[in-house]
Amino acid sequence: MRQTGAVGTAAEISPREAEVLELVGAHLSNAEIAARLLISVRTVESHVSSLLRKLEVPDRRALARRAPEPAGAGTSRPAPVLPATLTSFVGRVSERAELAGRIRAHRQVTATGPGGVGKTRLALAVAAQAAGEYADGVWFVDLVPVTDPDLVATAVAGALGLGERPGRDMTASVVAALADRHVLLVLDNCEHVVDGVALFLERLLTACPAVTVLATSRARLMVPFERVYPVPPLSLAADGDSDAVALFMERAAAAGRPLDSPLREQVAAICERLDGMALAIELAAARYPMLGLDGITAALSHPLRMLTGGSRADERHRSVRAALDWSHALLEPADRALLRRVSVFAAPFTAAAAAEVTGTEENLVVDLLARLAEQSLLVVTTTPRGTEYRALETIRQYGTERLAEAGELAEARSRHLRWCLAKAAALASPQPDWRARFDLVADDLRAALAWAAGRPELRKDAYELARHLAELTFTRHLVGESQRHYEQAAELAIDPADSAPMLRQAAAVAGCRTVGDDMYRLHRAAAEAARGSGDTAGAAADLATAATAAFRFSPRFVRHPSGEEALALIMEARRLAGDDPAARAAVALAEAAVLADAFGAVQGPPGNAVPETMAYAGRAVELARRTGDPLAESAALDALASAQSWAGETFAAAATARRRITLLSPVPDSPTGTLELIDALGMVTEAELGVGDLPGARRWARRLAEHPSLAEVGHRAPLMVDALAGDAGEVLTGSIRLLSAWRGAGSPARSGLGPAVAGVAMIHGLRGDDEARREWQQVLNQLGAPPEYFHGYGAVFDAMLLLHRGQAREALRRMGPEPGQVWKWVTWIWHHWYVALRAEAAVLDGSPGARDRVAEAGAVVVGNPVCAAIVERAEALLNGDQEALLATAKAFDAAGCRYQSARTMVLAGGEHAERGAEALAGLGLAPMAPAPTIVLPHDNGHPGRGTGRRADQVREPP
Structure with a gap:
């Protein structure tokens, strides 16, 4: 315990010394005592020496014990002697x-x-x-x-x-x-x-x-x-909820320009590029008032140049470069050499990789890497693959600058390029751990390509790496990147004969991405490259394929080529094809796609275009089969299925679609093969819908939805299946993915998404969510409204919703045209659905001629379990036959269409209606409108059919 008695006489200790003694007892330093008493440190030292002598104590600790106890000191603690901070501490x-x-x-x-x-x-x-x-x-x-x-x-x-x-x-x-x-x-x-x-x-x-x-x-x-x-970097999160973003936001606000919350994701991207380094983030935020977020993002291509700050007491923290200069100066020469040489790695690397790329013995490299890690210049991670090292981005760029200063940059990059080429070649044959192995080196492959592509003397190596990276990223399902690398490989090719194949693959990848405009552009570019290399047959096939794509994949286009433009391509392809089997097959397919469409556009209703369409498609199939190329035959079968659909041969079209799947099953993965398979899966899904095979359509739709190449864009077919079946939950889940992919692509006006979007809008209507339905209708308007919307899928989905709401007359008006008048737009999926729903609307509205319409529809939909059941339900309502009506509910259940089953029960009335309402609620749908009163005039020699009764007032079974 500190002594509390008198410490000496007044003659022994002066008042100033007493003040010093009390503060020594409070454990203040000489500097703090000097500041408290407004005297110099040297004067305090003189007083302390005098006190030691006068009180005859050996040291400062004993002197403190002789000091009087200050009032209230029993519970006090000395104030921490810490430097004052000028900015707030954020997070952590x-x-x-x-x-x-x-x-x-x-x-x-x-x-x-x-x-x-x-x-x-x-x-x-x-x-x-x-x-x-x-x-x-x-x-x-x-x-x-x-x-x-x-x-x-x-x-x-x-x-x-x-x-x-x-x-x-x-x-x-x-x-x-x-x-x-x-x-x-x-x-x-x-x-x-x-x-x-x-x-x-x-x-x-x-x-x-x-x-x-x-x-x-x-x-x-x-x-x-x-x-x-x-000490880890500041936490990072893609959604912007992180310490790194909080620090940037706070420092930007302090600089006089606060940020809005919606910008947090952009700030998060900046912080991620800065590896969460607090100093770098503070310096970047300080530049925000002058550069803005876009300017900072652009400047980060040279972060050491941008990340400088204002006055700081510590010179090392005036800039990131100064901080790194301090660390660099502490290194041994061998450590400095390795630090700059491993800066060529863009991703974590192993000691073996460092030895190979830097040309250093592996045993020595391990020791040098450990020393760099000890200096916090490398991050060390232990993985199942072994120990990996990584330099933070600012440190990596600092090392690159040092490489250039040492005159070693070209040699180090060249060694890294050779290492990357070897790694890419080794990945060409995927193994069970292929994905992890690719991900480990992907950033290095990209960085090496970016450097080599700009050096003419390395053009051959750059071409090989671009080709490898295009193939690898496609297999990894990074389809957007794959297309870019295929195009890059085509530009880098020294031999013109190597350009055309790369452009063809790029076109196929664009097709997988549903970007029709790029497909068309790239096939035309491939034709020019082939012609330049003397391959006229290849040029003919490319021109024909471009013309085919313009019509075969027309829903994927934003700017659709004109018919005249496509016909000109076919004429040129014919001239160049000669006797080459593949070129002739490609031209025949283009004729089937383009000329058949021209016949239909000019000559109108079936009976004119259909024979020509079938003839062109049959010839395309025959020529494609002779080539022995399953991809060419599948494409020709696509044209045949379309022709069969136009001819009203719905079940034949479905069989042809299934034949394509069988043909493509053994085809190995490639961009062209994947594009054909995706198209075939989409076609067979829709074909099964067209014939009412909902279980089959669901099976193909599931396979399509799970295809990894569609991860970026999704597909419309699964949503169409679920919408027609009335499965609201599946539609709502799938619609989120569809909308996200569409907006992520820039919200293009691709009419091909129309059926899926219209189906989603209908489901929201069935759920009673009119606000959500209006939002999806706005999306539909942005996509554009082609004739098939008005007379095909739009009419079908609108009619289903109107009938659900009890608006039979409005449904009938929506489907006013006879099927023969709009034949082109209601073929394929919509024909059976159109005629069946139109017949039911006529019955529920009490329309004259309803009986004839039901009979005509029944003849069309024979063999379609769902649409036939809709027509049979309409007939049962017409005849007042409840037994037949309830039988259709069982038919719907057997066909996998729960919505129509529930609808039937509501139409049956009584206790059946209660069960139907429960079933609709279970599907997440709003209640149906009450069953309407059916009033039919005497027609077709059937007196007594117009006596007026509600749909639920049908005859009970005996």
Whole structure:
């Protein structure tokens, strides 16, 4: 306990010395006493020396015990001696808690990390938070000014206010002052004097059992009693809810230009590029008022140039480059050489990869990498594949600059390029762990290609790498990137004969992405490349394929080529084809697609275009079969199925669609094969819908939806199946993916998505959510409204909703045209649905001629379980036959169409209607309108059919 009696006589101690003595007893340093009493530090030292002599005590600790107890001192704690922070501390809640726990459990903890990660600010925050736990206070020592390891103790003594004592070194003075003190000592920036810090701490912690030391350093102290806490970068999150984004937002606001919350995702992308480094984020945020987010993003291609700041007390933190210069200066020459050479790696790398690319022995590389990691210049990760190393982006770019300064950049990049080519070739044959192996090197392959593509002397290597990367990214289902690399390979090809195949593959990938405009452009470019290499037959096939794509894949286009343009391509393809079988087959397919459509457009209703369409399609199939190419035959069968549909041969079209799947099953994966398979799966799904095979359509739709090449864009067919079946839950889930993909592509006006979007709108209508329905109708308007919307899928989906709401007359008006008048737009899927729903609407509206319409519809839909049941239900309502009516509910259940089954029960009335209402609710749909009163005039010699009765007033079965 401190003595509380008199400390001497007035003659012995002056009033000023008494003030100094009291403050010494309060554990203030000489600098703090000087500031409190407004005198110089030298004067305080003189008073302390005088007090030691007058009171005959050996040291400052004994002197403090002779000081009088200040009032209220029993519960006080010395204020922490920490530097004031000029900006707020943001986030790091978990890091603060973890580091605080470490210093409670261990007497010496070192917070390590690269320059700018935020070690000092974290240590200060933890020290301030823990100050109340240390009876004798918290002390901060900045070691940046210390250049000699032997002067570490001197710096600590200075911070504690200790003067030099004759016959005692500074370490002994510090140890004597802290021997019985309970303090937290923060040693900041130890990396350049690690050896001196280690020796000092060994003596201090041995002699002072109540002292805890928190050190910050870019390198570990490498002492046995050390506990290391690696300070992580600020947390990152794609949605913008992270410490990194919070720091950027706070510092941008402090710079005078607050950010809105909607910009958080863009800020998150910037913070991710900066690897969550606190200094880099602060410096970037400071540039926000001048550059804006777009300017910062652009400037990050040269982050070391952009990431500079204003005045700072610590020169090392004025810029990221200055912070890295400090770390670089501490390295040995061999360490510096390896740091700059491994900067060519864009992704984590192994020691073996580093040895190969840098030309260093692997045993030596392992040691050098470990030393760089010790200096926090590399991040080390242990994976199932082994130990991996990674340089943060700013460090990597710093190393690249050093490579250029050393004149080693071209050689290092060339070695890296050769390594990447070998890795890409090894990945050409996928293995079970292929995806992980590709992901590990993908960024390096991209970086090597970006560099090599701009060097004419490396054009051949760049072409090979672009080709490999195009194939690999397609297999990895990164289809947008794959298309870019195929086009890049075509540009890099030295031999013109190599360009055309790359452009054809690029066109196929564009098809998989449902970008018809790119398909057309790339096939035409392939034709030019083939012609330039003397391959006239190949040019003919490319021109014909471009013309075919314009009509075969027309829903995928934004700007659709004109018929005249397509016909001109066919004429040129005919001229170039000669006797080449593949070229002739391609031309025949183009004729089937383009000329048949021209016949229909000019000559109108069936009976004119249909014979020509069938003839062209049959010839295309025959010529394609002779080539022995299953892809060519599948494409020709697509034309045949369309022709059969136009001819009203719905079931034949479905059989042809299934034949395509069988033909393509053994075809290996490739862009052209995948495009054909996706198209075939879409066709067979829709064909099964056209004949009412909902289970079959669901099976094919599931396979289509799960195809990995559609991950970016989705497909319309699964939504069409679920919409026609009335499965609201599946539609709502699928619609989110569809809308996201469409908006992600820039909301293009592709009419091919129309049927799916119209189906989603109908489902929202069936659910009673008119607001959501209007939103999807707006999407439909943005896609464009072709004739098939008005007379095909639009009429079918609108009629289903109107009938659900009891608006039979409006449904009948919506489907006013006779099927023969709009034959072109109601073929394929919609023909059976159109005539069946039109017949039911006529019955429910009590329309004259309803009986004839039912009979005509029945003849058309024979063999279609769903549409036949709709017609049979209409006939049962017409005849007042409840037994027949309830039989259709069973038919719908058997056909997998729960919505129509529930609708039938509601139409049956009574207790059946209650069960039907429950079934609709189970599907997530709103209640149906009450069953209408059916009033039919006497017609067709059937008196008594117009007596007027509700749909639920039909005859009970005997």
